[in-house]
Amino acid sequence: MMAVYTEIGTRDLEAFIASYDIGGLLSSKGIAEGIENSNYLIHTEQAHFILTLYEKRVQPEDLPFFLALMHHLADKGVSCPVPVYDRKGNDLRRLAGRPAAMVTFLEGMSVRRPQVKHCALLGKAMARMHLAGLDFGLTRPNALSVAGWGALLEQSRGHADEIVPGLAAEMETEFAELKASWPTDLPTGTIHADLFPDNVFFIGEQLSGVIDFYFACNDLLAYDIAICLNAWCFEEDHEFNVTKARALLNGYRQVRPLEAREVAALPLLARGAALRFLLTRAYDWVNTPNDALVKPKDPREYVTKMRFHRRIGGAGEYGIDL
Amino acid sequence: MMAVYTEIGTRDLEAFIASYDIGGLLSSKGIAEGIENSNYLIHTEQAHFILTLYEKRVQPEDLPFFLALMHHLADKGVSCPVPVYDRKGNDLRRLAGRPAAMVTFLEGMSVRRPQVKHCALLGKAMARMHLAGLDFGLTRPNALSVAGWGALLEQSRGHADEIVPGLAAEMETEFAELKASWPTDLPTGTIHADLFPDNVFFIGEQLSGVIDFYFACNDLLAYDIAICLNAWCFEEDHEFNVTKARALLNGYRQVRPLEAREVAALPLLARGAALRFLLTRAYDWVNTPNDALVKPKDPREYVTKMRFHRRIGGAGEYGIDL
Numbered sequence: 001m002m003a004v005y006t007e008i009g010t011r012d013l014e015a016f017i018a019s020y021d022i023g024g025l026l027s028s029k030g031i032a033e034g035i036e037n038s039n040y041l042i043h044t045e046q047a048h049f050i051l052t053l054y055e056k057r058v059q060p061e062d063l064p065f066f067l068a069l070m071h072h073l074a075d076k077g078v079s080c081p082v083p084v085y086d087r088k089g090n091d092l093r094r095l096a097g098r099p100a101a102m103v104t105f106l107e108g109m110s111v112r113r114p115q116v117k118h119c120a121l122l123g124k125a126m127a128r129m130h131l132a133g134l135d136f137g138l139t140r141p142n143a144l145s146v147a148g149w150g151a152l153l154e155q156s157r158g159h160a161d162e163i164v165p166g167l168a169a170e171m172e173t174e175f176a177e178l179k180a181s182w183p184t185d186l187p188t189g190t191i192h193a194d195l196f197p198d199n200v201f202f203i204g205e206q207l208s209g210v211i212d213f214y215f216a217c218n219d220l221l222a223y224d225i226a227i228c229l230n231a232w233c234f235e236e237d238h239e240f241n242v243t244k245a246r247a248l249l250n251g252y253r254q255v256r257p258l259e260a261r262e263v264a265a266l267p268l269l270a271r272g273a274a275l276r277f278l279l280t281r282a283y284d285w286v287n288t289p290n291d292a293l294v295k296p297k298d299p300r301e302y303v304t305k306m307r308f309h310r311r312i313g314g315a316g317e318y319g320i321d322l
Numbered sequence: 323m324m325a326v327y328t329e330i331g332t333r334d335l336e337a338f339i340a341s342y343d344i345g346g347l348l349s350s351k352g353i354a355e356g357i358e359n360s361n362y363l364i365h366t367e368q369a370h371f372i373l374t375l376y377e378k379r380v381q382p383e384d385l386p387f388f389l390a391l392m393h394h395l396a397d398k399g400v401s402c403p404v405p406v407y408d409r410k411g412n413d414l415r416r417l418a419g420r421p422a423a424m425v426t427f428l429e430g431m432s433v434r435r436p437q438v439k440h441c442a443l444l445g446k447a448m449a450r451m452h453l454a455g456l457d458f459g460l461t462r463p464n465a466l467s468v469a470g471w472g473a474l475l476e477q478s479r480g481h482a483d484e485i486v487p488g489l490a491a492e493m494e495t496e497f498a499e500l501k502a503s504w505p506t507d508l509p510t511g512t513i514h515a516d517l518f519p520d521n522v523f524f525i526g527e528q529l530s531g532v533i534d535f536y537f538a539c540n541d542l543l544a545y546d547i548a549i550c551l552n553a554w555c556f557e558e559d560h561e562f563n564v565t566k567a568r569a570l571l572n573g574y575r576q577v578r579p580l581e582a583r584e585v586a587a588l589p590l591l592a593r594g595a596a597l598r599f600l601l602t603r604a605y606d607w608v609n610t611p612n613d614a615l616v617k618p619k620d621p622r623e624y625v626t627k628m629r630f631h632r633r634i635g636g637a638g639e640y641g642i643d644l
Contacts, residue, residue: 010433026429026525029363032352041351041363043429107348107365111332203348 006038048105053098076132079209108201108208119244121207123251133190142217152279159286191224196231222262226269238304246319266315274306370427375420398454401531430523430530441566443529445573455512464539474601481608513546544584548591560626568641588637596628
């Protein structure tokens with residue numbers, strides 16, 4: 001694993017920290033977390049913070065949405081990093097030529113191989129986050145939902161068969177079917193849209209918080225669940241673990257009951273979520289030079305998952321009580 | 323800048339932390355510091371620590387020397403990371419297939435462009451470290467002093483002229499002269515041997531500590547000073563700054579007076595220190611593939627420095643009062 005980050009001069013950093021009311025700078029360490037942005041763990045006389053410099057993959061015009069969402073969720077009791085305001089009341093700043101923000105440090109550890117208990121805790125936390133986000137005032141369309149897949153497919157179609165023979169045609173068919181039947185009448189709200197295990201922290205037997213809201217957007221709430229079924233409920237060998245899915249879904253429903261049509265749509269949404277990550281991984285796979293610093297994730301994992309969801313008879317196979 | 327590190331599974335890390343009496347694990351971040359080892363900033367219920375996994379550049383048989391030296395120096399009041407003993411009394415452990423050690427976290431920031439005041443503080447701290455190390459019981463020869471340069475020269479001679487035309491011959495001559503006149507009668511002790519600005523931390527107007535003892539060894543004390551003259555007293559354009567050198571030397575002498583023959587030997591020792599870093603940088607320069615993750619440091623900086631020390635009339639040109 002590796003991190004590439006923008007270096008900040010000590011004096012620039014000291015001046016930056018001094019523009020906040022958080023005490024003097026004691027230490028700063030570049031942390032190897034996430035490949036999208038540069039992150040520093042900052043210790044001041046008052047507390048610990050994460051300072052993020054937003055690199056090219058994040059659209060600067062989206063940053064006010066992400067920062068405001070973290071404020072909103074934190075105000076509603078969701079445990080997540082909270083952007084810190086400087087002395088002038090700004091949370092979005094510039095540093096080392098990049099957009100930058102400081103957020104509070106969130107304790108906890110992500111789990112590489114989630115167990116059933118983690119899935120149950122995730123389900124509850126996601127439902128609480130969905131409820132807390134219902135009255136969030138800003139909106140951001142999901143560029144990586146069904147409306148965006150056609151363009152992504154264009155970009156990787158030519159090389160898709162190098163990943164798995166026949167994959168281009170398989171993705172075309174899948175996209176056409178999903179586009180034709182994608183639900184439009186399900187409850188919507190603010191979703192995280194990237195709730196993978198590395199973005200959820202635990203301490204002992206508790207979920208301590210959720211991080212990395214840089215894909216958050218407005219979309220079907222059940223689509224967030226579908227992403228998590230893909231990201232949390234398959235084993236290392238890509239076999240589906242129905243016990244984990246049941247724990248996730250039951251945890252969620254304890255906090256926010258699912259409508260019958262949301263449950264019924266889950267297999268379709270899960271196919272869509274699998275296609276979405278297949279498409280971005282396939283794009284990175286064929287567009288990353290062999291000598292790149294960051295190795296792309298294997299897209300084939302999501303071929304297997306997409307096929308699983310296409311094959312099943314209904315949401316009952318996720319272990320949910322219908 | 324970048325870091326490549328060994329990943330540790332959450333459960334492995336939790337079990338590892340539980341073998342120490344330092345409270346439960348709250349968070350762990352891989353930090354992008356140093357290119358030789360993998361470093362994690364660990365927060366437990368009790369305190370912050372740095373967990374280091376030693377990668378291939380460190381000889382495992384040297385680790386007891388380095389760890390014992392940090393204990394020794396800390397016991398004598400030198401501010402440096404202190405290795406933590408586990409419940410069985412071991413400080414050197416294994417984790418993720420590598421030798422590993424946990425040390426206390428040292429607050430502070432390194433300065434990229436040291437000022438005169440930093441050089442004065444460095445001089446004092448280095449002298450205190452030299453005095454504190456005089457009665458350290460273990461020994462480790464300096465493989466990167468004059469006895470080791472011949473082998474290094476062999477390895478880069480063939481490509482040296484690609485760095486600077488004529489460099490191979492220049493290094494040969496320099497090595498021969500230094501070897502013939504290298505002093506053997508100067509005070510010796512335990513030296514840091516890599517006291518570059520990134521290994522010295524400051525908080526405000528104070529030097530808060532010294533890190534990275536993984537080149538420490540027994541050698542001439544004045545050779546450590548010579549390394550620092552090279553590493554701290556040249557400007558970005560490689561021009562020598564005599565005000566910084568004077569501050570460094572006077573700071574040192576306030577704590578540990580220099581013998582006249584140490585002062586007289588400084589230009590020769592500084593040529594040697596310049597050659598030592600030129601040799602290792604030249605080796606890395608010609609042996610690092612173009613697409614490597616870590617870009618090698620430019621060896622030409624040390625050609626300029628070596629020539630400077632060869633040209634001067636005597637130690638008086640370092641600003642020292644003779």
